[in-house]
Amino acid sequence: MQFIETRGNDGTKPSSVLFSEAILSPSASFGGLYVPQTLPNLDKAFLEGHLSSHYKTLALDFLESFGIDIETEVLKSALDRYDAFDDPSNPVPLSKIEDDCFVSELYHGPTRAFKDMALQPFGYVLSRVAQKKGEQYLIMAATSGDTGPATLETFKNQDNIQVACLYPDGGTSDVQRLQMVTEDAKNLKVIGVEGNFDDTQNTLKDLLASEEFKAQLAQKNIKLSAANSVNFGRIIFQIIYHIHSYLELVRKNEISMGEKVYLVVPSGNFGNALGAYYAKKSGLPIEKILISSNSNNILTDWINNGTYDLTTRELIQTDSPAMDILKSSNVERIMFDKFGATRTKELMESLANDGKYQLTKRELAQLREDFDASFSDDSECEAVVGNYAKKGYIMDPHTATCMKAYDSLREKPLKTIVYSTAEWTKFSPSVAKALGQHVTEDTQALKWVSDNTNVTVPAMITELFSKPVIHTVIVPKEGIQDEMLGFL
Numbered sequence: 001m002q003f004i005e006t007r008g009n010d011g012t013k014p015s016s017v018l019f020s021e022a023i024l025s026p027s028a029s030f031g032g033l034y035v036p037q038t039l040p041n042l043d044k045a046f047l048e049g050h051l052s053s054h055y056k057t058l059a060l061d062f063l064e065s066f067g068i069d070i071e072t073e074v075l076k077s078a079l080d081r082y083d084a085f086d087d088p089s090n091p092v093p094l095s096k097i098e099d100d101c102f103v104s105e106l107y108h109g110p111t112r113a114f115k116d117m118a119l120q121p122f123g124y125v126l127s128r129v130a131q132k133k134g135e136q137y138l139i140m141a142a143t144s145g146d147t148g149p150a151t152l153e154t155f156k157n158q159d160n161i162q163v164a165c166l167y168p169d170g171g172t173s174d175v176q177r178l179q180m181v182t183e184d185a186k187n188l189k190v191i192g193v194e195g196n197f198d199d200t201q202n203t204l205k206d207l208l209a210s211e212e213f214k215a216q217l218a219q220k221n222i223k224l225s226a227a228n229s230v231n232f233g234r235i236i237f238q239i240i241y242h243i244h245s246y247l248e249l250v251r252k253n254e255i256s257m258g259e260k261v262y263l264v265v266p267s268g269n270f271g272n273a274l275g276a277y278y279a280k281k282s283g284l285p286i287e288k289i290l291i292s293s294n295s296n297n298i299l300t301d302w303i304n305n306g307t308y309d310l311t312t313r314e315l316i317q318t319d320s321p322a323m324d325i326l327k328s329s330n331v332e333r334i335m336f337d338k339f340g341a342t343r344t345k346e347l348m349e350s351l352a353n354d355g356k357y358q359l360t361k362r363e364l365a366q367l368r369e370d371f372d373a374s375f376s377d378d379s380e381c382e383a384v385v386g387n388y389a390k391k392g393y394i395m396d397p398h399t400a401t402c403m404k405a406y407d408s409l410r411e412k413p414l415k416t417i418v419y420s421t422a423e424w425t426k427f428s429p430s431v432a433k434a435l436g437q438h439v440t441e442d443t444q445a446l447k448w449v450s451d452n453t454n455v456t457v458p459a460m461i462t463e464l465f466s467k468p469v470i471h472t473v474i475v476p477k478e479g480i481q482d483e484m485l486g487f488l
């Protein structure tokens with residue numbers, strides 16, 4: 001199976017590549033992305049065949065039917081990473097919160113955010129592919145909180161990969177910062193940057209674009225790769241849990257095989273939603289994918305009006321920071337699938353040059369065949385968290401954005417799966433506030449919420465507060481390059 005380019009081919013890169021190449025060098029011609037040329041078939045026979053399958057068995061069969069150039073043994077070992085999740089017999093449990101509404105909990109991995117679902121197996125695969133080629137790779141990440149910990153965790157002590165992770169000093173929660181600075185492995189470097197997340201991300205972009213930096217890396221025989229969701233190696237693992245969650249509903253006798261469901265996906269870079277789209281396209285019985293956002297509701301505009309306009313917006317800091325995103329990278333893969341490479345290139349160029357684009361009426365109608373969208377601001381999310389806490393279910397602020405979409409967007413009385421992307425422990429002060437208690441420190445909020453509700457704090461979170469801090473470097477933006485070269 002080959003991977004092709006969302007903006008067409010520039011004549012210098014190969015026009016199609018294998019999976020291993022697409023994940024090592026994820027940037028395609030004209031700044032585009034790689035997408036699969038074909039998708040596996042999730043017909044009734046496939047789904048019925050996996051009705052009593054373990055998550056890993058389903059995943060392996062799915063990955064093999066994708067025809068990627070990764071050996072079965074490597075895939076198996078990668079999937080064994082799910083054995084370290086809370087319940088090895090089911091890494092992604094489903095909780096019923098309404099008669100027709102179920103929460104698929106994607107956060108039961110080591111860093112308590114859904115990033116682990118894809119990054120855990122992906123980290124193993126990428127390292128093995130790099131080893132096989134005998135090449136050294138550097139992964140650089142700028143994080144506002146969830147991507148950093150999950151990236152460090154998956155690559156720690158993996159051969160042929162080094163990771164440098166930049167975070168804004170003071171711009172993450174205590175838990176998120178500790179998850180990074182206590183991570184102890186020779187191939188990991190964590191750097192606090194003086195400034196906010198935008199400063200951090202811009203510094204990283206400048207560094208990655210700098211010829212001097214590239215020359216220095218080349219001299220050391222180090223290549224650059226990426227572990228954000230522009231890398232299809234993450235997306236492929238994000239299709240699987242949608243299939244699994246559907247099968248969970250069948251297993252629990254909540255739906256019959258073939259019955260359609262709604263999915264509600266709290267979205268930022270649209271990786272999770274893209275996984276749902278590929279599952280739907282492959283044949284999983286999905287009525288529609290409902291996209292929820294916070295006040296940075298550019299995706300709501302895109303899906304409701306066909307407008308993508310950065311010129312009228314500034315990033316707003318919300319209680320769901322992992323969704324504080326305006327340039328959503330995987331939207332491009334949807335447009336390629338629906339409108340083709342020529343049009344996608346035109347739209348993405350217009351976004352780069354004019355800061356905006358507008359879909360035609362016909363294009364918008366095509367988009368809305370699969371998607372609908374709404375958003376919730378912080379006070380709406382706070383009310384949702386408070387209401388469900390009273391009913392005995394604690395959710396985090398990202399998951400809470402989904403409930404308005406569930407309440408208002410469904411046109412048919414079908415069962416609905418809501419995706420929970422983070423455990424409440426990562427955002428405990430917001431959760432305590434929704435329950436009526438004002439505390440600013442993570443330690444106090446964790447204690448207060450667990451003392452006053454039916455939830456407990458998992459060991460990997462409590463242990464953070466007594467682990468030794470390994471990474472103490474905090475530098476101004478100008479100091480990052482030297483820190484990096486010292487590390488490499």
Ligand SMILES: *Cc1c(COP(=O)(O)O)cnc(C)c1O
Binds near residue numbers: 146322323398
């Ligand atoms: C990354 C993240 C999201 C957004 O997911 P995308 O795939 O980028 O749309 C939502 N919630 C949480 C908690 C996240 O960490």
